[in-house]
Amino acid sequence: MRSGRVHDLLGVGIGPFNLSLAALLEPVEEVEAVFLEQKPRFEWHPGLMLEGTTLQVPFLADLVTMADPTSPHSFLNYLRDRGRLYNFYFLERFHVPRREYEHYCRWVSERLQSCRFGEEVEGVRHAGDHFEVSSRDTATGGRRKYRARHLALGVGTVPHIPPCFEGRLGEDAFHSADYLPNRERCLEAASVTVVGSGQSAAEVFHDLLCAQKERGFRLHWLTRSKGFFPMEYSKLGLEHFSPEYTRYFHGLPQKKRDEVRSRQDLLYKGIDVETIAAIYDLLYERSVGGAYPDVHLMALAEVGEAERTERGFRLHCRQIEQDRYFAHETEVVVLATGYAYRVPGFLEGVRDLIRWDGRGRYVVTLDYRLEKTAGIPNEIFVQNGEIHTHGVGAPDLGLGAHRAAVITNRLAGRAVYPVRERNVFQRFGVA
Known part of the structure; x- marks a missing residue:
């Protein structure tokens, strides 16, 4: 079936960022948009929806508030609509439960006529x-x-799978994105190893640690990172997640951008301080009276190969600083190895229209348009695919509404949502 109309914008994927764009575009009469998502309804990391987990950003980083606090699609209006304003008021917390954030986004998606679920985009020309x-x-x-x-x-x-586990995934080895559906398998195993670092790894490890005493499995946590360090969360450090830093970072040469970002892991890949404290407190309590829990944590441990055994896996590892090799036996492996950016296959039909850098990545303008090889009037905007050009704020929910506002203004040809030039106290370079 062919749609007769020509939409002003078609969005592919309905995650928080395109949903933010859909919400901000709704009152803009001169832009008619449609958004397609292959899932049957809005979902956000369902495999990691652990009880007690919260967003790592304040509730103000909802879909619209940082661009338009008066929008009917704000988190506070969601609370009002669901009869939860007083509940939230008495909660006295700035960071909302992850489960409620997903429920809020689903509420918004069901209110927007532009959002269509159950449609998978297969090709573009x-x-x-x-x-x-x-x-x-x-x-x-x-x-x-x-x-x-x-x-x-x-x-x-998409979940990043280390090469040594390619072709070996199943109920005994899986990415942390699939943790909840495989949690019972972990609890039934004799030993479980979490591989990776960051918040997802810590949350999975803590959940398993809570269950370990009753179920009796051995628990290990290996990461090639230098340690189990907290995410940078100081007030001035958070200013890196601002339009000013995005503009500064975008102005650097690409080689310098890659160099700078390689040193910024703790700005967006560290562990929440409260999660680290919860893990340590539980380990401490389990060690009272000379006991020692069957738990082992090792940083600077790089997994090079994974060998299948009768009882699970033999991981061939290297201690990076000592340059010493060791083998580690485990029945189940949870790969908390992060996520990777990918160029979707449906873009193959317009690949020649897109300008690529030397590493096969998009070249992206400051206002989130892909640079093109031909002078056509049609634009391709990108959301959370530009960390290499716009810096650590690209995947951050706190900048989602700002980016959507910039795109909205570009589409409308006017300042629908004013974008402030100054938002932080520090300067990130010489003007």
């Missing part, structure tokens, strides 16, 4: 003055074609 997008209905298999002047990519990231 350029046709004269617009893009033609082909999609498949995931329930019926039926095909549709859409036409749009501009595109917004919000497909997100």
